[in-house]
Amino acid sequence: MSRNWKRLILIGLAVPNVLSGCWAVFAPADWYEDFPGWSPRLVSALPPFNEHLAADAGAGLLATGLLVLIAGLYLRRDMTIIATVGYLAFSLPHAVFHLRHPGDGMSTAENALNVTALWLAVVLAGIVLIDELRRRADS
Template identity: 40%
Template sequence: MKDLTPTRAFGLALALPQTVIGVWAVLSPRGWYDSFPGFGPALAAAEPPFNEHLITDAGAGFLATGGLLVGVCLFGGPAEMRIAAIGYLLFCVPHLVYHALNPSPLLPAFNDVLNVVLIGAQVAGGATLIVLTTHRKAVAWAS
C-alpha cells in the first residue's frame, strides 16, 4: 500500500460515498429505494416505480466506480488514479446531466437543486483529481 498523500486522501473521500451507496443498493435494493440518502426526502423513491433490477444495476455502478477509486488510491500511481477519475466522471457526468434536465415532480424544488449541486460537486471532485495527478508538481504530491 502506498503512503496516504493528500491527493490519495482526496480520491478516497470521493470513493467512500460511491462505495457505501453501491453496497447499500446491491445488498438491499428495496431499502435503498425507500430510504436513499438515509435522511430527508427519499430521492430514489421520487422516481417511481421501484425496479429491483434497475436499482441493483445502478448500485453496481456506484460500487464499481467507488471500488476502483479505492483500489487505485491505495495501490496505484498518478496515472492509474487519473484513469479511475475518468471512469468516475463517466458515471457522474451523465448522472448530473440527467438530474439537471429531469427534476422530480415528487420532490420540492430545493431538493432537486441540492441534488444537482451535490452531484456537480462529485464532477468537480473527479476533475480535480485528474488535475492533481496530471501536473508535474502535483504528481510529486500524489505519489
C-alpha cells in the same frame, strides 16, 4: 495539489459510492425507498421501482467506488487517471440527468442541493484528473 488533498478527495468520493452500491446490490427495494437514509428520498423521487435496474445501479456505484478507493489508497498516477476517468464516466451523465430531470417528489431546494452535490463530485474528480494529467509520467 498535495498527495494528502488528493487522497482525501478520492476517498471522499469513493466511500459514498461503496456504501450506496453495497446497499443497492444487497437490498435494492430498501435502497430505492430510503436512499440516502434521511429526507429527501432521492431515488424514490423518480419512480417507478425496478429491482433489476436498482441492483445494476448499485453494482455500478460499487465498482466506481472501489476503483476510486483503490486509487486514493495507492495514489499511483496511472491508477488515479483510470479511476477518475471511470468515475467521471458515471458521475457526469448522472449529474446531467438530475440537472435536466428534477425529482417530482422533491422541493426546489432539495433538487438544488442534490444537483449541487452531484456537480461538486464531478468538479472534484475533474480537478484530480487534470492535476494527474499535468504531472509528468515519471514524477
